[in-house]
Amino acid sequence: MLVDAHAHLLPRDYPADAPGCFPRMEPIDGDTARLLVFGATRFRAREVFFDAERRVEAMDASGVSAEVLTPMPPLLRYDLPPADGLSLARHVNEFTATLCAADPRRLIGFGMVPMQDPDAAATELKAVREAGLHGVEIASNVLGASIGDERFLPFFAEAERLDLPIFVHAMPAPTDRLPRSAMGTYVVGLEGALAAASLITGGTAAACPDLRVSFSHAAGGFPLVLPRAQYFWSGTWNEEPPVPERAIAHTEGPSPLDHARRFYYDSMVFDRRALRYLIDLLGHDRLLVGSDFPAMEREDPAGRTLRSLDLPEAALADITWHNAYRFLGVDPPR
Numbered sequence: 001m002l003v004d005a006h007a008h009l010l011p012r013d014y015p016a017d018a019p020g021c022f023p024r025m026e027p028i029d030g031d032t033a034r035l036l037v038f039g040a041t042r043f044r045a046r047e048v049f050f051d052a053e054r055r056v057e058a059m060d061a062s063g064v065s066a067e068v069l070t071p072m073p074p075l076l077r078y079d080l081p082p083a084d085g086l087s088l089a090r091h092v093n094e095f096t097a098t099l100c101a102a103d104p105r106r107l108i109g110f111g112m113v114p115m116q117d118p119d120a121a122a123t124e125l126k127a128v129r130e131a132g133l134h135g136v137e138i139a140s141n142v143l144g145a146s147i148g149d150e151r152f153l154p155f156f157a158e159a160e161r162l163d164l165p166i167f168v169h170a171m172p173a174p175t176d177r178l179p180r181s182a183m184g185t186y187v188v189g190l191e192g193a194l195a196a197a198s199l200i201t202g203g204t205a206a207a208c209p210d211l212r213v214s215f216s217h218a219a220g221g222f223p224l225v226l227p228r229a230q231y232f233w234s235g236t237w238n239e240e241p242p243v244p245e246r247a248i249a250h251t252e253g254p255s256p257l258d259h260a261r262r263f264y265y266d267s268m269v270f271d272r273r274a275l276r277y278l279i280d281l282l283g284h285d286r287l288l289v290g291s292d293f294p295a296m297e298r299e300d301p302a303g304r305t306l307r308s309l310d311l312p313e314a315a316l317a318d319i320t321w322h323n324a325y326r327f328l329g330v331d332p333p334r
Contacts, residue, residue, distance in 0.1 A: 002303050003324035006216055006266040006290030007067040010036060011095040012050035019084050041074045048294045052102035059106065063301040069096065070110040070137035072295065073169050078116040078142050085114030097131045105333060110135045110167055115142045118151050122158040134328050135164050139171035140195035148198025156208050165212040165327055168195050170220060192220030196263060205259040212327055214264035214288060223281055229256040264327045266290025272305050284315040288324050
């Protein structure tokens, strides 16, 4: 069994009377695909993005038992006016719920909320749950602001109260230190690291101990900087017992690694050596399978690199499906 915990969808259409700032899905002559037009974005969306039957066929072809479906990241437009952002979120969430109702055992939908208005985002979480969606996707920053900023703490606290998991998708923030061509590679890796670190350093992880959070692409460079954060906290190497008088930034309570080992991370890191490091540092119980499908093609078959590691059977089962259901907070199918 294999659960793909990082897969995306797009609505097939938007209301004819939608605000002008909404996306459009335009037909393409002689093609079943549709063209997503949203600001500067132009993206050819294949049928599998919005058709449940094609979706399940693609899952069967690649050996995927279930998918966690989140909106394509370009839909997380926090620059929209809050009222329009809420209207867009509700339309996307309604579509997601309808799509997943075609096969709720295999299609597990996540909603979106207007994080540009943290109060509205927190209030909308109840509607997300009532729609039958299993969690919420947010971007790694909100108009350049860290998600660990205190203004977003009530949102995370409400998600914890409602038992809704959060999927944090790395999204570029404006920068002139790298060319635009690097936005989808290096900047995404940096954003994942900043988002995960901010939830620890900003106090969200400590304030919401039961909150379940996962990060796309293993939170970018975050796992590589964790040992340094641990050293600053403990004053020792290799997770040896802390010596607070030697530490630079020691605080009472859980260490950076303790907090990090409460998060989940998808395994879409493109290299078996990176996977081995993640398992060794964070634990096999923290990893989820991810693919970015259908924006990117899955390995053939899904999870091929993961299976090449010759992991113990129980560890492989955790990564391929058990952890996904633990993250979701639902009982796995029998």
